Amino acid sequence: MDQININDIPDGATLTDESCYRALAAKDARFDGVFFTGVKTTGIYCRPVCSVKTPRASSCVFFSTAAAAEAAGFRPCLRCRPELAPYALQQNLAYAVWQRIAAGALNDGDTERLAAEVGLSSRQLRRVLLQHFGVTPVELAQTQRLLFAKKLLQETRLAMSDVAYAAGFGSIRRFNALFLTRYGMAPTSIRRAAEKSSDKGADAITLRLAYRPPFAWAEMLHYLSGRAIAGVETVIKDAQGDMSYARSVRLGEISGWLHVQHLPEKNQLELSLSTTLAPALMPLLARIRSQFDLDANPQVIAAHLADDALLQKQISKTPGLRVPGTFDVFELAIRAVLGQQVSVAGATTLSGRLVGKFGIQADTPFIGVTHHFPTPERLAAASAAEVAAIGLPIARAEAIRNLAQFAAQGGLKIKPGTSLLEVVAHLKTVRGIGEWTAQYIAMRALRFTDAFPAGDLGLQKAAIELEDGVRLTEKQLLLRAANWSPWRGYAALLLWHSLS
Incomplete structure (x- = not known):
């Protein structure tokens, strides 16, 4: 066929x-x-x-x-x-709400609160989901909770009560009843039929996350390695040359660690986590999916960008190239400010110093992963002189404090449906954040596929005119990139990789 x-x-x-x-x-x-x-x-x-x-x-x-x-x-x-199954990556209001629900936003059953967070009434929220998916918010949340519980039953040896609570059920009785009603079997039946758990010892939970192939894993890990925040995250290379990623994790009062490696023969990533993170598994997995861009459809993106001869050559070299995200939006935003007007290596050094001075001690099994990234409140409370002591100009230190105050007040929480232009303008209200920084944060941390930091000298150098080899100006690059929309963020990664 x-x-x-x-x-x-x-x-x-x-x-x-x-x-x-x-x-x-x-x-x-x-x-x-x-x-x-x-x-x-x-x-x-x-x-x-x-x-x-x-x-x-x-x-x-x-x-x-x-x-x-x-x-x-x-x-x-x-x-x-x-x-x-990987999610369908579409940037519209309905999918944005769905992703929040998949991360546990309705586990408390408060539809009114979720509606307020996304700027809708509860009636409007219900109508949006019915029109797009044919289900109500409650039906969507129930399905996500049940499927997540099924995943935990088949892949882990968590106690049944831990499975129920990790999947957002308020009681084991409610979990058992809904599972039996919807699936026609008890949760214990799923566990008996499950494949052997791959949990790595009593101190770890192991889960699998699927993606659509191809996946340029080595290229993503190389990119993350050069920008890894010392003390918080690391890229590990084993004796066979295979690379994996590890970091500390702090979600509210819950803390622990995670480790991600590639299973190319299964088109999956294997995620290992400390058991201390069990209560936060739903939002945590959503963050990992975002960080590794697992919901991208590389064939669709490549089919669009390959119309440009400048990009087609790099697409053939690195099929499945994705936009590396971040586990924490604030962490990436601070890293972006530290990267202003310095090299990648210089920004990495500064971020490690910042963690060493303001971070929180973490207990992990990985050499070099020793701290949690400092909280917005911690950096906002520091003086400009204290921040500058890591080796920053006083103006850059002030920008760090301004961004921390902005984040502590909820400035990095973006409502679904907000446009890229609105987000960039919103970020630029922070003194010390310009167009390049705002676009970079939007691209990597806030997952806008069309974000494009055209002021980046590396992009301008990579995107030469085919006729005469002259480096493009920012304005010329934006004009050239217009045809790459809505995947300009992926075009940026292709151009950056072409330099190496």
């Missing part, structure tokens, strides 16, 4: 039953997470990559989300495990 045109992927509305069935029959990984298939004869829904025999077209019903499939009465497949 013919496969679907890759350009059908970004907008799920363009997919038809016929094109979905072709992707299903081809086991096409490009569509993993873009749609789910409900099989009427079994009552089960699957990912497009499920290894079972392809059902007849007449038996298939297609859904854009797992929540819609479950609302229609289908149960998740125990073989392909829909909870592993």
Whole structure:
């Protein structure tokens, strides 16, 4: 069978039953997470990559989300495990709300609070999700909690009570009842049928996170390695040359560590965490997905950017190149300010000094990961002279304090639906943050795919005119980059990598 045109992927509305069935029959990984298939004869829904025999077209019903499939009465497949599917990366209000719910925003059941956070009334919130996904906020939250609990049951040996609470259920009784009602089996049945847990000892939880191939893992780790904050994070290289990432973690009063390595044969990352982080697993996994850009669709991005001959050459060299994110928005924002008008190595040195002076001691099994990054409140309370003592000009130290105060007051919490222009203007209200810094924060920390720091000298050097080899000015680069939208952030990474 013919496969679907890759350009059908970004907008799920363009997919038809016929094109979905072709992707299903081809086991096409490009569509993993873009749609789910409900099989009427079994009552089960699957990912497009499920290894079972392809059902007849007449038996298939297609859904854009797992929540819609479950609302229609289908149960998740125990073989392909829909909870592993990467999310569909779309920058609109409905998907932004969905991602918040997937991170546990409705675990307390407070729809009014979530609606206020995203700038809607509860009625508007309900209407947005119904129009886009066909389910209510409560139905979407229930599906996310159940699928997350199913993931923990199949991949860990956490106690049943820990699974229930980590998945956002207020009681074990409520968890058992909803699981039985929705899936027709008790949670213990899932655990008995699960593959052997890969938890690495009593002090670690191990989980898997899927992505759409290809994934330029080595390039991402090289990028992160050069910018790793000493004491907080590190890139580890083993005897075989394989690289992994480790860092300290602090979420409110919960602290611990995490370690991420690549499983290329499975198109997954393996995430190991300290057991102390069990209560915060839902928001923590959402952060990791964002940091490693797991919901990107590299085929779609490459198909668009390859129209430019300048980028096509680098795309062929580094297929699956993604935009490295950050585990913590404030951490990356401070790192961006430290990087103003200095080299990457210089900014890395300064960030390590900042952590050594203002950070909090951390207990981890990794050499070099010894601290948690300082909190906004800690840096806001420091004097400019104290901050400058790490080797900064007094104006840069003031910018650090201004940004810390801004973050402590909630300035880095961006409402879904806010445009890139609005975000950049908002960030530039902080004294000491200009266009380059704001665009860089928007690109890496706030995950705006079209953010583009055109003032970067490296980008200007990389993006030479093909005719005469002259370095572009910022204005010329912005004009050239207009055709790269809405993936200018990925174009920036391609250009930076072309320099090396």
